[in-house]
Amino acid sequence: MIFKEKGTFILKEFALRALNQAQLLGAGYADIRIVCRRFETINVRNGYVAALSNDETDGFGVRVLFDGAWGFASSSFIEADEIDRVTALAVAIAKASRLASRHRVDLGPPVVSVGKYRTPVLVDPFEISIERKIDILLKADAAMRAVKGISLTDGSIGCLRETKLFASTEGAFLEQELIETGAGIEATAVGAEDVQKRSYPMSFGRQQGKIGFEMVEELDLVGNAERVATEAVQLLTAPPCPTGKKTLILDATQLALQIHESIGHALELDRVFGMEASYAGTSFVSPEMREKFLYGSPIVNVTADATAPGGLGTFGFDDEGIPAQRVPLIVNGRFENFLSSRETAARLGMQSNGTMRADGWNRIPLIRMTNINLEPGDSTLEGLISDTEDGLFLETNKSWSIDDKRLNFQFGTEMAWEIKKGKKGKLYKNATYTGMTPQFWASCDAICNRDHWRVWGVPNCGKGQPSQTAHVGHGAAPARFRDVQVGV
Amino acid sequence: MMDKDMGRGICEKILSASKADQTEILIYSNDAKLTRFADSEIHQNVAESESEVRIRVVLEAQGKRIGVASTNQLDERSLKETLERAIELARFQPENPEFVSLPGPLPFKAVGSHVERTARFGAEERAAVVSIVCRKALESKLIASGAFLTAERGILVANSLGTFAHHRGTCAEFSTVVMGDDSSGYAGYLSLDAGEIDGEKLALEAIQKALASRNPLSVEPGKYTVFLEEYAVNELLNYLAYPSFGAQSFLDGSGFMAGKLDQRITGEKISIWDDGNDPSGIALPFDFEGVPKEKVFFLDEGTAKGVAYDSFTANKAGKKSTGQALPAPNPDGPTPINLFMRPGKSSKEELLEGIDKGLWITRFHYVNHISAKESILTGMTRDGTFLIEGGKVTRPIKNLRFTENILEAFKRVEGISRKTKLEPGFFGILGGNRVPAMVIRDFSFSGKTEF
Structure with missing residues (x-):
């Protein structure tokens, strides 16, 4: 833990040394992040602890602009000589960037934020003993294994503490301590030719947020374990989901991923400008569509909110020093704003809305989703089901895929409930649905209210080269969509 | 890049300090550089250098218990703390009845996968290849994007049963997507040797596809x-x-x-x-x-x-x-x-x-x-x-x-x-x-x- 060992005063001296060195070498702009990340993870499988680890990674990264071209270098060795070497390397790399450069980078107005931020938590997850965490997982695991027909059980708790210092030649100086807690369970039933899984509270291993251990207590993994396992066994013998054009009600966790793939990524301004073209792709959305394009029906309101309490995409300042903010992306169905950085916003004559985040000390910040939230409507889930004549209620993501402009998507879910004449009926398995982004969101005719709404965490959002994994959030409540193609 | 002797020294220190019944050390060193381009110009250009020490310990009293901890700080204090963290994690967990033992030492035959030219390949050399692709795309009224990665890796595994294995290797990967208004083309190449990356050839492959896929x-x-x-x-x-x-x-x-x-x-x-x-x-x-x-x-x-x-x-x-x-x-x-x-x-x-x-x-x-x-x-x-x-x-x-x-x-x-x-x-x-x-x-x- 480099912050504890060296102290903020010495690290600040290191940071100023790097910035000074960069300027002496001719950099027009420089920033440095010194980051310490500690991650504790516990995986329980089939009644025993399958993985128990405590990983710590410390280092620093220096980002410079030289003659309008970017360079970045990083190292895990935080000492004065290495700061000098890495800073000089960052400048040398920036000089090489000029060899294939057509435009000078403009960052827009200077950012001079000075401040501190710490994730507010009731219970620091690192203060909870390993025994307590293992005990919760083993009890949930035992309750799942007690259900006849269950072959595999998994449970995990993960806790992250990231301490970081940011300083720039413009005068920004920030200290942040971000804390995350996550937990979840999965039960798998294996048949001769079929495998069915149920997850709680969501798939991807666990629900995660910028929140303390209180979230794990609230999730009540043990209390939900038997139900989850029973549903997995039921799925083995459930009939396959019928295909055709259907009315769908998506649960909030599936909707979270739908928002992620078909709205969040599509509105990243670096993708729009082609900066991710060769890897993750571009976007069907263009700057000319701002304030004109109908992204969804009039009840679709989407906000990027880096201030949402407990959201996995919540922070104090982004990795360019911009304060966290709440930004409307889609208002009454109309597209309003992109997710932006200083560089991309300046190209539109705008200011960054603070979404640049780096996956650790050895990565540059990229535009990443914060908490991309579908604002709640006024329905209840019970009301929505009773108001649906013929449809399906789909729960919990199982599979996802979308084209490189974020138009054609296909998702699969763990559960599919028949809805007939306003009542939940038969359980189906292996449901998939497919569509095109604008048509799908235009078909949204009801969203559940705030009682059903919460911010769900997606801790595995991949982007960039070298690859980066972002922790992002999506506020969602169940919602209804008409005439969606189910199955292939 | 951590060399074999330095890695051996770290392993010996940890193994002699460990009070666990079995101890394993994995040291993964990575020196990687990547130049990214989009809109036919370099827009991201990065380098990283790291060695991670990952310690797995096994405690055998009252059944096998395993703990893993890692650090990228190589000073004695950090290594000692990491070993202690691993032992503490193992101590607190219940027995894993399915775990038998870490593997004992086994001979392996070294295989060459390190190319010095790749390890030394610099930002200017990467930029030169990228420039070729960008220039050729612009000449065809197309836009080039892509990435050029060079990396040198070292892997060292040692354990208290006598295992000691060390390998170092390199790789270089170039990929490009060349785009027109309604078309795109891809080309990619992966090799141990950065010198094998042929910008002209890869540009031609992607450009031909991008031109042929219009309308x-x-x-x-x-x-x-x-x-x-x-x-x-x-x-x-x-x-x-x-x-x-x-x-x-x-x-x-x-x-x-x-x-x-x-x-x-x-x-x-x-x-x-x-x-x-x-x-x-x-x-x-x-x-x-x-x-x-x-x-x-x-x-x-x-x-x-x-x-x-x-x-x-x-x-x-x-x-x-x-x-x-x-x-x-x-x-x-x-x-x-x-x-x-x-x-x-x-x-x-x-x-x-x-x-x-x-x-x-x-x-x-x-x-x-x-x-x-x-x-x-x-x-x-x-x-x-x-x-x-x-x-x-x-x-x-x-x-x-x-x-x-x-x-x-x-x-x-x-x-x-x-x-x-x-x-x-x-x-x-x-x-x-x-x-x-x-x-x-x-x-x-x-x-x-x-x-």
Whole structure:
């Protein structure tokens, strides 16, 4: 833990040394992040602890602009000589960037934020003993294994503490301590030719947020374990989901991923400008569509909110020093704003809305989703089901895929409930649905209210080269969509 | 880059300080540099340098208990604290009755996969190659984007049973997407040697595709004979292999290999194996537990032959580790990272000439499982999709979504190219796959998009 060992005063001296060195070498702009990340993870499988680890990674990264071209270098060795070497390397790399450069980078107005931020938590997850965490997982695991027909059980708790210092030649100086807690369970039933899984509270291993251990207590993994396992066994013998054009009600966790793939990524301004073209792709959305394009029906309101309490995409300042903010992306169905950085916003004559985040000390910040939230409507889930004549209620993501402009998507879910004449009926398995982004969101005719709404965490959002994994959030409540193609 | 002697010194210190019954140290060193370009100019240009020390300890009092901790700080205090953290984690957890032991020392044969030129390749040299691609794209009124990575890696594994294994290697990967208003083309190349990256050749490949794919025609989803370039075959192979070729899913029944050994599960033209000692791949002669890698056949002429084991799953199954462990802790089990597909006898030109009507697929995008057990995948085509008529590529088409059972599709393979290409594995360039191009009959497309 480099912050504890060296102290903020010495690290600040290191940071100023790097910035000074960069300027002496001719950099027009420089920033440095010194980051310490500690991650504790516990995986329980089939009644025993399958993985128990405590990983710590410390280092620093220096980002410079030289003659309008970017360079970045990083190292895990935080000492004065290495700061000098890495800073000089960052400048040398920036000089090489000029060899294939057509435009000078403009960052827009200077950012001079000075401040501190710490994730507010009731219970620091690192203060909870390993025994307590293992005990919760083993009890949930035992309750799942007690259900006849269950072959595999998994449970995990993960806790992250990231301490970081940011300083720039413009005068920004920030200290942040971000804390995350996550937990979840999965039960798998294996048949001769079929495998069915149920997850709680969501798939991807666990629900995660910028929140303390209180979230794990609230999730009540043990209390939900038997139900989850029973549903997995039921799925083995459930009939396959019928295909055709259907009315769908998506649960909030599936909707979270739908928002992620078909709205969040599509509105990243670096993708729009082609900066991710060769890897993750571009976007069907263009700057000319701002304030004109109908992204969804009039009840679709989407906000990027880096201030949402407990959201996995919540922070104090982004990795360019911009304060966290709440930004409307889609208002009454109309597209309003992109997710932006200083560089991309300046190209539109705008200011960054603070979404640049780096996956650790050895990565540059990229535009990443914060908490991309579908604002709640006024329905209840019970009301929505009773108001649906013929449809399906789909729960919990199982599979996802979308084209490189974020138009054609296909998702699969763990559960599919028949809805007939306003009542939940038969359980189906292996449901998939497919569509095109604008048509799908235009078909949204009801969203559940705030009682059903919460911010769900997606801790595995991949982007960039070298690859980066972002922790992002999506506020969602169940919602209804008409005439969606189910199955292939 | 940490050298072997420095790594040995760190391991000796940790092993002599450890009071655990068994102790394992994995040191992974990485010096990587990557230049990214978009809109025909460099927009990101980065370098990183790190050595991570990962310690796994086993306590045997009252049953086996395992703890893992890691750090990238190499001073004595940090290493000592990391060892203590690992022991503390192990102490607090219940017994794992399925764990037997860390692997003992086994001899392995060193395999050369380090190219000094790659290790020394600089930012200006990367920029020079990128400049060629950008310039050529602009000359064709197209936009180039892509990335050029060079990396030098060191892996050292030591344990208290006497295992000591060290390997260092390099790799270089270049990829580019060249785009027009309504078209795009892809080219990529992976090698141990950065000097083999030929900017002119790769630019030409991507530019030709981008020019040829202008004004695409919309075709209806359905079943088509497809010519899959190596890039596309590699995507299918990665997603086929990852959930099912390791012992974990074999033993728990969730993978498609479970219960199928010695049964023909796909077409006889399909043979797939893992070989960490083959220098034509991204060779690594031992795994992350220091166990020598064996050549493991998963599919031999369509018949399921075996799966990959690490020491944990091998002990559980009463088998021998095949040397496919990933770094601990790894609850998902062993995974092959050096895959090979058996080539065929035809040239790519001959394969194309044999297609009366079909589709040419350059690569797939965002492939994912619908059902790993049934090997059903979905994904989109990307960066060069064309109609084939009368044995020739005739027209560009808009991109399609496939949804297909891959083992079933491999039963309909009509031909496989005799040349293979090195492509990134499931975990990127941690490993590499050597794959051919192939022609498959009645490949299922379930949807289409607007570009």
